[in-house]
């Protein structure tokens with residue numbers, strides 16, 4: 001703390017500085033000299049000259065209009081000239097790595113006084129290490145990239161590679177053997193789906209949604225077919241490059257012609273005359289990370305079905321950015337394949353058997369999306385709970401309005417029920433073989449994703465009502481709510497549209513009806 005900040009004043013001292021040429025204010029027991037700043041203030045000069053502000057305590061006025069972080073920005077922090085003697089400031093922003101104490105801001109397993117059947121000490125260690133990493137390295141990069149629209153910074157992704165975070169994002173399994181995970185926070189042999197859930201939920205604490213997808217969303221969905229179906233030589237090379245953060249991969253299935261309906265794809269792969277290459281022609285659309293990917297796991301139409309093929313960026317592959325409602329940080333691309341020559345050895349799984357290769361990762365992919373969707377809703381609950389106490393309307397805090405509290409009740413209930421269902425499914429994943437998961441969890445995961453993304457949209461709508469005009473403003477108090485409301489529909493589309501998933505869940509249930517319950 002500088003000597004200026006350490007200086008102490010009485011409230012009477014501050015009250016003497018109450019003219020436009022000598023203007024001090026108090027915010028949360030801290031004294032600010034805003035004499036010069038008032039001319040530069042983004043909210044205008046006038047607000048500083050109105051009654052009850054010059055020389056007075058402006059805490060309530062300030063917090064009704066600004067996010068706390070404003071006072072932490074260096075250019076504004078230096079306006080503080082001291083503190084009020086004998087008083088302690090009460091309000092502070094998030095401290096790096098710390099849990100939030102706002103009710104419902106953390107899942108119950110992390111909240112003070114609560115218990116969980118599922119999480120143990122290794123989960124807690126990983127959560128703590130992850131939160132510190134995310135707060136220190138990812139959050140600042142995420143907001144900076146959100147502003148300039150560039151891809152996530154390479155050094156951050158490589159740091160993730162060094163800590164083996166990318167490998168952990170691929171779930172439990174052989175690929176973790178022998179690795180030191182997050183500086184030893186968890187041993188490879190103890191790593192389970194709850195550890196992966198933690199990773200996904202800690203990453204989702206980053207607000208900018210384009211960045212959430214930009215930093216290796218493509219890997220999470222594009223690498224599994226390589227891991228499980230590529231020839232060993234190709235698999236080992238590509239996994240090493242991608243998991244270390246030196247190369248990037250995306251899953252290229254959707255087309256302008258077909259989204260959730262993978263059997264309607266039109267991109268073709270035909271064998272060259274000598275049988276040594278695939279010749280690929282066609283287009284792909286909405287490919288996350290596509291603008292900067294080195295590899296593409298592509299779904300192609302072949303003679304008798306669909307084949308998954310790993311395509312390297314090479315002659316004939318072109319990627320163009322698509323302007324979506326979130327930032328270009330996600331690298332969402334339109335891809336054209338023009339007579340692209342790919343070695344036959346790059347075939348992933350059986351020729352004409354690609355539907356299975358692609359579908360085999362759908363459960364995991366959707367489960368990852370649910371982890372993020374629930375955590376994002378939780379963040380909005382926290383934003384709203386804080387805001388309704390901070391903001392006054394009609395002379396009272398918003399929290400005194402029953403209609404506002406009713407909205408919060410719904411938001412909390414939706415978030416907690418989705419998290420509880422998610423934890424239950426995660427527990428099943430830990431205890432089922434891959435085959436059992438495919439058989440028993442495809443329906444529940446599809447239904448959970450439908451439920452969570454639908455809840456998320458309702459929560460976004462409620463949050464905008466609570467924040468009013470600020471909920472549609474990209475700067476200031478409502479920026480997180482505005483961003484969430486604008487980008488939340490993504491979750492309801494990626495990994496299968498909401499209605500398609502709901503229908504899949506019910507069809508699976510019908511399929512499993514016992515004979516004695518059928519007519």
Ligand code: HEM
Nearest residue numbers: 032042043047053058061062065066067070076079476477
């Ligand atoms: C050290 C004190 C202050 C600083 C550093 C500050 C800074 C800012 C900044 C950066 C903004 C732009 C929006 C944002 O990023 O949130 C802003 C907006 C604003 N400020 Fe301040 N401000 C201070 C004190 C005050 C006080 C005491 C009042 C009221 C009496 C006030 C009223 C406003 C208003 C009305 C806006 C526009 C808000 C909107 O468009 O929603 N500010 N201020």
